[in-house]
Amino acid sequence: MVPFNILVLACFAYVAFLFLVAFAVERAAGQGRARWLRAPLVYTLSLSVYCTAWTFYGAVGYAARSGLEFATIYLGPTLIFVGWWWILRKLVRIGRAQRVTSIADLISARYGKSNALGVIVTVLALCATTPYIALQLQSIALSFGVFAAGTAGGASAPDADTTALWVAVGLALFTILFGTRHLDANEQHPGVVTAIAVEAVVKLVALLAVGVFVVWVVAGGPGDIIARIEQSPRPEWALQPGRWAGLTFLAAVAIICLPRMFQVTVVENVDERHLATASWAFPLYLFLMTLFVMPIAVVGLEVMPEGANPDLFVLTLPLAFDQGALAMLAFLGGFSAATSMVIVATIALATMLSNHIVMPLWLALARRRGGGGGDMRHLVLRARRLSIIVMIALGYIYYSFTGGSAALAAIGLIAFVGVAQILPALIGGIFWRAATRVGAAAGLGIGFAVWLYALFLPSFGAGVAIPETVMAAGPFGIAWLRPQALFGVEGMDPLLHALMWSLLLNTAAFLVGSLVSFPTPVERVQGAQFVNVFDISGGTQGWGRSVGEAEDLLATAQRVLGAEAAQRFFQQAAADQGKDGFLPDTPPDFIERLERRLAGSVGAATAHAMVAQIVGSSVVTTEDLMAVADETAQIMEYSSQLEAKSEELARTARQLREANRKLTELSEQKDAFLSQISHELRTPMTSIRAFSEILRDAGGLPAEDQHKYATIIHDETIRLTRLLDDLLDLSVLESGRVRLQAEDDNLARLIERALGAANSTAPDRDFVIHRDPVREDIALHTDSGRLTQVFINIIANARKYCDAERPELRIAPRLRDGHVEVDFIDNGTGIPQKQQALIFEKFSRLTDQARAGGAGLGLAICREIMLNLGGDITYIPGQGGAAFRVGFPQTMPAQPHPARADKDEDEDGDADEDAARAADGSAAAVNLP
Amino acid sequence: MGKHALLIEDEPNITEAIRFILARDGWQVSIHGDGADAVDVVARIAPDIVILDVMLPGRSGYEILDELRAGAATRDLPVLMLTARGQERDRRRAEDAGASRFMTKPFSNSEVLAAMREMVGP
Incomplete structure (x- = not known):
């Protein structure tokens, strides 16, 4: 027999060992040396938190009471891990992608970060977990009780309640120490996970040891055991296919939805690939855990006295055969199972409680107080520690009130049905993009309510939470609302009844709610992200x-x-x-x-x-x-397309109008030009024809007249020829095909030549020429012949049109940066401002002196020449007389001035309009020699 | 003394040629070279016939003709129009203005004389 004190000592030693393990791992993790501890095997073993005291002790009891049905509790998880692991993989991927901290957080995040949903899931999980924690406390208290009962000096053993209280306090301390060590509340708990893994090994070894002892020591080996099992015909062991299916499904759902399972599977997962190992290793672990359940149950029923609690066979069998050490190991196994569940469940629940209830409340209050700020991380940790204490306290209170009367397995299954309510919202959330917050809230709410009403509250016993009259006749005598016979479904197993109705109504509400409501933008984004996580x-x-x-x-x-x-x-x-x-x-x-x-x-x-x-x-x-952004984006894109199109159309229309205007103008210019040419040719030809007819027909014409008329014919012929020359010259210059010959010369010499040549125009006029010999001394490299032609034109114009009584012409050259400018300014009245713009156009006549010779092409030719030389000629107003400025580069550029073509195009439009007007006879001409 | 012809033309050589052939044919010839006051000159001289150039300094021959046709005294005055522009639309413009005859430069001397006689002749 093991003394109770030694048992307590062993417990303390074991907890201290776990503490050290967790502490060492935390330190190693902090220094980045914990890689080997984060192996797939550790992950798999930590999943064994599924196997609680209920599994460790209760499975044997379950088997003793109901036969093989206990296997369904392992079958469900096995099916999930072997065949449906991809659901878990998706959860793990989403959990890592979204930094999910709990199952409530996942549901909340999926449905538009709705805290209301987080609260619902948290309360549901709290309701389902509290009895579960109570169950663990009960199992520890019971197992202590077993040893205490066997001790002679019973005085030293406290009663079960006191034991449970101390255990609860110890667990709270351990959980606070390792579950909330980090200031960063989102971090994982490598120390706790490793401690859980160690406990998993202890659980397994203990159960296997008891199993081996029972099979090979108590019984006569496997054959004997099989025979004993075969010889145990118990009516209540008969298979109930409905319950089998229901319980297998329930366990499968639980492995996904239990908050503590979500904690170890998703939140504590460090590498998605660990799931691959777990998919075969965890079912194997479960298999080993179940291997000896049936033998222990059968042998226990045979060996132990009538009325012995089959839930404690794992402990009592070794004790009955006086195997103290084995009993101690079994005790530690059960202790491990209970503590690991409480620690993980409490951490998971504390996270949910603090994140979804405590923190939002505190923030709301802080806002109302006008406070805020402060160190949020300390606040989070305080909220979690408080939550842990509340959780374990609730578990203890539940244990005290129910007094540990119900069978362990019953409590576990009730909790399973409770957390199963999360399933529709969870699965819908990760596979169905159209699932909405409204649907999730409706489903969870209704499922939760049905579970409370039909299963959880009645589990306290008739008359405790729900009056007996309601249980028997329904609320207000409405029979179809009886908690265990909803909608007239009677005679069904209460557990399956509650499972069916809660999940059925839950799923229906979820689907309908999702279909009739529209997701908010955040929900749409989150939905897409969850569903398409891969x-x-x-x-x-x-x-x-x-x-x-x-x-x-x-x-x-x-x-x-x-x-x-x-x-x-x-x-x-x-x-x-x-x-x-x-x-x-x-x-x-x-x-x-x-x-x-x-x-x-x-x-x-x-x-x-x-x-x-x-x-x-x-x-x-x-x-x-x-x-x-669909609606907005599409509309905006469409409208911008329309805008672009209409803009393009308007642009095209403008271009067309412009082109049309240009064509019309060009056509008019051509007509005006042809008309002008015709006039200029016909006028001298008229004189020639008339006089040649006179000379031909008239006999006896005085010799004087004969000579005079012959001279007119001669002059007009020359005028015609010059007109044709000018036209050809202009055409060549305008086309840019003119051949220029640059040569070295001097500006003074050019002006000298031009003055000499221009003397033949109005030779009878006495002109005073002002020159600047010093400034004129500019070396040039240009086509001096063409440049001289321009100078002659300007000087001759001055000679013809300067209306001053004593005409003067000032020639002012200057050189700046290789650019030469020569101004020709006379002292006449100049050119009226209105006509300054068109003097460089073809056939522009400013005076009526057509007979002065030329056809009005002189200045047009001058401009073309200057453009070809890389320069320009302009009229400068306000100089007191007619003033022309000729500008050109000192050295002629190799290529014709690039601006030439543009300039032509720019000015033609206006100029030819004026030219047309001039052709009508109202204007006059600047005539050139 | 022959009939009185007024020649309104700004080109000196052409003026001289027409003056010569008309004078030789026995016409009394008056000459004016500006368009601006041409209508006044017509009123003052009161010729039997007017030879009118289109392109004149000061005022176009068409405008002068329009005004002559508007005046009571000169409504039926024979007018021979001369133009150096030989296009169809110039001819139409002259007819619209009420020209008695329209001739394009360069012209034949004999044609001018024949037309003159036909318009004012016996």
Whole structure:
């Protein structure tokens, strides 16, 4: 017999050992040396938190009472891990992508970060877990009781309640120490996980040891055991197919939905690949755990006295055969199972409680007080520690009230049905994008209510939570509302009845609620992200990611803001960072600016969701984001397309109108020009014909007249020839095909030659020429013949048209930066301002002196020559007389002046209009020699 | 003394040629070279016939003709129009203005004389 004190001592030693393990692992993890501890095997063993005291002790009791049915509790999880592991993989992927901290957090995040849903799940989990914790406390108290009963000096053994209280306090301490050590509340708990793994080994070894002892020591080996099992015909062991199916399903759901299972499977997962190992290793673990359950139950029923609690066979059998050490091991196994469950469940629940209830409440109160600020992390940890104490206290209170009367297995199954209510919202959330917050809330709410009413509250016993009259006749005598016979379904197993109705109504409400409501933008984004978690290539890290991120942001921004605006925004941001192109780095301030910009178009919530999803560690596909901004983006894109089109049309129309106007103008110019040419040719020809007819027909004409008329004919012939020469010259100059010959010369010599040649014009007029010999001394390299032609034209014009009584002409040259300018200024009245613009046009006549010779092409030719020389000729107003400025480069450029063609085109339009008017006879001509 | 012809033409050589052939044919010839005051000159001289150039300094021959046709005294005055522009629309313009005859430069001397006689002749 093991003395009770030694047992207590062993317990303390064991806890201290676990403590050391956890502490060592935490330290190693802190220093980054804990890699070997985070192996797939540790992960798999930590999953054994599924096997609680209920499994360790209760499975044998279950088998003793109901035969093989206990196997369903292992069958469900095995099916999930072997055949449906992909659901778990998806949960794990989502959990890592979204940094999910609990199952309530996952549901809340999936449905638009709704805290209301988080609260519902938390309360549900709290209700389902509290009895479960009570169950563990009970099992420990019972197992202590077994040893205490066997001790002679019973005085030293406290009663069960006191034991349970001390155990609860111890567990709370342990959980607080390791579950809330980190200031960063989101972190995982490597120490706790490792301690759980150690406990898993202890559990397994203890159960196997008892099993081996029973099979090979108490019984006569496997054959004997099989025979004993065969010889135990008990009516209540008969298989009930309905219950089998229901319980297998229930256990399968539980492995997914139990908060503590979610904690170890998803939250504590460090590597998705560990799940692959777990998919075969965990079922194997479960198999080993069940291997000796039936033999222990059968042998226990045979060997132990009538009325012995079959739930404690694992302990009492070794004790009965006086195997103290084995009993101690079994005790530690049960202790391990109970403590691991309480620790993990409490951590999971504490996270949910603090995140979804305590923190929001505290923040709301702080806001009302006008406070806030402070160190949030300390607050979070305080909230968690408080939550842990509350959880374990609730478990203890539940244990005290129910007094440990119900069978262990019953409590476990009730809890299973409770957490199963999360299933529709969970599975719908990760596989069905149209699932909405409204649907999830409706399903969870109704399922929770049905579970409470039909299963949880009645489990306290008739008359405790629900009056006996209600149980028997329904509330207000409504028979179809009886808790265990809802809607007239009678005679069904209460557990299956509650499971069926709660899940059925839950799922129906979830589906209907989702179909009749519209998801908010955040829900749409989250939904897409959860459902399509595998479409997103995970884990590209480092700065390569920031480019992709910027690209995604740009793609989204383009859809919202329009391509041009978005590109401008990004380009500007990139330029501010000193980068080329459209992809800036994405520091927080840029993200903030972008979000504000997007918010202007799609509203703050959507903008935040869109940006957050791209910038966050996880990525939504671009396609999903497009869906969020669908309406806005499509409308904006369509309207901008229309806008672009109409703008293009307007532009084309403008171009067409412009082209049409030009063509009309050109046509008019051509007509005017031809008409002008015709006039200029016919006029001298008229004189020639008339006089030649006179000379031909008239006999006896005085010799004087004969000579005079012959001279007219001669002069007019020359005038015709000159007109044709000018036209040809102009045509060559205008076409740019003129051949210029640059040669070295001097400006003074050129002016000298021009003055000499111009003397033949109005030779009778006495002109005073003012020159500047010093400034004239400019060396030139240009086509001096053409340049002289221009000078002659200008000087001859002055000689003809200067109306001063004593005409003077000032020639003022200057050289600046290789550019020569020569001004010719006379002292006449000059050219009226109105006509200054058109004197360089063809056939522009400012006076009526057509007979002065020339056809009005002189200045037009001058301008063409100067353009060809790379210079220009302009009229400078306000000089007191007619003033022309000839400007040209000192050295003629190799190519004709590039501005030539443009200039021609620009000025032709207006000029020819004037030319046409001039041709009508109202204007006069500047005539040239 | 022959009939009185007024020649309104600004080109000196052409003026001289027409003056010569008309004078030789026995016409009394007056000459004016500006368009601006041509109508006044017509009123003052009161010729039997007017030879009118289209392109004149000061005022176009068409405008002068319009005004002559508007005046009571000169409504039926024979006017021979001369133009150096030989296009169809110039001819139409002259007819619209009420020209008795329209001739394109360069002209044949004998044709001018024949037309003159026909318009004012016996």
